Amino acid sequence: MKKLSEMDNKELFSVLAGSDVVGQAYLQKIVRAYLRHSKETDRQDDADLKTMVKEYLDGKYGDVNMEA
16 A cells, blocks of 8 residues: 555545545544644635645644654
8 A cells, every 4th residue: 555645635634534544543633633733723715635635744733753
């Protein structure tokens, strides 16, 4: 399986909707971190899944404690 950071939006959505529970949980964690960051910084723009993964791995939402 590809790393989350190597996937496009279609593949990332498939992870969320698929049967890979570990991948789902990690991607859900990233989405929750994005939502928390958006609320804390009053972010007005929308981000797609690929952007969320990239920004999370870049540390924009805080410490990264798992590899994607």
